[in-house]
Amino acid sequence: MKRAGALAFIAAAALASFTAHAQYTYRCTTAEGKKYYGATIPEQCLGQPIEQLSPAGTVVRRIDPEGDERARIAKEAQAAKKRQEEALLKEESRRNRALLATYASEKDIDDARTRALAENEKAIKEIEARIAEIRKRKGKYDKEMEFFSEGAVKPDPKKKNSGPAPKTSKPPPKLLEDINTAEIDLKAQENLLSVKQKEVESINAKYDEDKQRYLELTNKDFRDRARAMGAEQKAPPAGSDGKPSSPASATNSGPRGAVRCGNTTIVCTPRSTIICAGQRVTCPVPVN
Numbered sequence: 061m062k063r064a065g066a067l068a069f070i071a072a073a074a075l076a077s078f079t080a081h082a083q084y085t086y087r088c089t090t091a092e093g094k095k096y097y098g099a100t101i102p103e104q105c106l107g108q109p110i111e112q113l114s115p116a117g118t119v120v121r122r123i124d125p126e127g128d129e130r131a132r133i134a135k136e137a138q139a140a141k142k143r144q145e146e147a148l149l150k151e152e153s154r155r156n157r158a159l160l161a162t163y164a165s166e167k168d169i170d171d172a173r174t175r176a177l178a179e180n181e182k183a184i185k186e187i188e189a190r191i192a193e194i195r196k197r198k199g200k201y202d203k204e205m206e207f208f209s210e211g212a213v214k215p216d217p218k219k220k221n222s223g224p225a226p227k228t229s230k231p232p233p234k235l236l237e238d239i240n241t242a243e244i245d246l247k248a249q250e251n252l253l254s255v256k257q258k259e260v261e262s263i264n265a266k267y268d269e270d271k272q273r274y275l276e277l278t279n280k281d282f283r284d285r286a287r288a289m290g291a292e293q294k295a296p297p298a299g300s301d302g303k304p305s306s307p308a309s310a311t312n313s314g315p316r317g318a319v320r321c322g323n324t325t326i327v328c329t330p331r332s333t334i335i336c337a338g339q340r341v342t343c344p345v346p347v348n
Contacts, residue, residue, distance in 0.1 A: 066347045084120070085113040163274055164340040173267035180259050194249060198242040204235055243265055317344075 085098050089107035096102040101110060112121040163169050208231040328344040 066268045083115045085115075087111045087113055156273070159270060159273055160277060160340070163270070164342060166271060166274065169267055169271045169274060172261065173272075176267070177260065178257060180263060184253065184256045187249055187256060191246065191249045194242055194246045194247045196244065198239065201235060201242060205231055207241065208235075210276065 085097055085099060086101045086105065087095060088102065088108045088110045089095050090104060090108060094104075096104045098105075107125055109125075109127070110123040111119045111121065114120050163172070208229060330343055332343045
């Protein structure tokens, strides 16, 4: 008796499940305007937007394969854009940290520019000297070529009464080779000179950019500068007025220098560099 009741319960549950599944209807409209219905998705609806209808004929769910695919592509594109932006921010933070680690002041940037321009100017002068030497050598070869173009060979000055030299208009292969080598060398040095002369503009542009970025970073408040460097840092302690005190201020203390960092005074060696609140500060020379 109990077994028969259990079987009846299972059968009723299966029937209810089938009825619940069968109560929905699927509908789609093709590009030609034809409508298709079915208890399951009609074959003609594959790849088309589909509506799931209740027994009352109301739409309970919409299935749009193309829309889902577009949404997936858009989501992937957005994720790729976000990764690219994060990579750019990471690289910018790295460059900012490197910049502040390289320069302690605007003067450091100006000094680096001066050194780079001086090295470039030295290279230009060396190239110009090589060009002058090559042109001098080539001028000598050109004079020899003029002699052969006149149709005579120079007599040997070491031999007396050697008589007139035989007529010839063909220069020796060695002379032709020397002329060709000189022309190649001259062209290469002239190209190199042009590159070095253009480097002056790029050197100035580089240090102009470095100075602008340095000023932007050092003129930011503490937290903004920390974020620009890709790291959150604790703000400096507040002063008596409740506002953040200056990250560092230089004072003089006896024969050694001293740097005021927040509420702390750091005794230091004159002209040494002190790191205070993420900033590089030069220890002052005591005033007698």
